[in-house]
């Protein structure tokens with residue numbers, strides 16, 4: 001099983017997930033949420049203690065170099081299946097979980113094997129490579145924080161859902177949309193909890209509730225190690241950026257609670273967060289997730 005003391009390769013993660021699902025086959029199954037340009041599967045796990053429950057969806061690693069997001073999502077999977085903590089057992093039991101740790105596997109492999117700071121997918125575009133998969137969703141596509149130059153890290157693609165990764169994964173999410181209560185997109189870094197939308201600070205039906213739930217959850221996150229997160233709308237807390245997954249999930253599918261985490265740290269190591277922070281980052285994020293879900297249940 002995982003030791004959480006280093007960042008695993010895609011093959012190691014796949015083997016670990018296969019072993020885990022085999023051991024917990026009564027509640028866990030491998031799911032395939034889509035495919036990639038290079039022909040890989042976007043593999044994840046469904047955790048379900050009985051059908052017909054409301055669902056929680058987690059997506060991480062859409063940016064290849066944000067390795068901590070994948071390690072932390074794996075840690076969450078491990079705890080949901082193996083923890084003896086009553087709160088964690090409760091959230092594991094009460095929802096159907098759809099979790100995709102590596103939503104950009106081609107990019108993740110490239111980041112391990114060739115260029116650690118790779119962000120995008122690996123589709124060749126003329127003499128360049130890669131579309132920013134968090135600029136390619138069909139929500140205000142190309143409006144802000146995006147480029148039409150494929151040599152940049154924020155190249156949005158040649159149209160909304162031009163990429164097989166976002167096209168297939170979004171269809172998978174759409175097929176579950178009536179069930180999903182909470183959607184989380186995991187990124188690094190900056191220690192932020194972001195709410196849609198990326199083009200304006202204008203609210204939506206449950207904006208104030210979502211903001212308050214998020215703020216309190218970040219309070220819970222800070223308890224264990226004192227790590228401070230700022231909660232805010234994308235456009236005000238970070239920068240204008242459209243075509244991201246959480247904007248599409250909110251706008252097109254109307255999922256009630258939608259957040260984007262930006263994990264540790266605040267720039268000291270940035271994307272190169274040392275592996276000895278995998279456990280503390282994961283623990284505090286899981287603390288916040290438990291708090292968030294307990295609050296959301298109260299809001300009904």
Ligand code: 0X9
Pocket residue numbers: 063066134187188189194198234238241242243244245246247260262
């Ligand atoms: O720019 C991004 O895609 C995210 N920051 S990162 O440094 N991880 O690249 C922020 C995403 C905010 N969400 C949306 N724009 N929808």
Ligand code: ZN
Pocket residue numbers: 063066134186187188
């Ligand atoms: Zn990111």
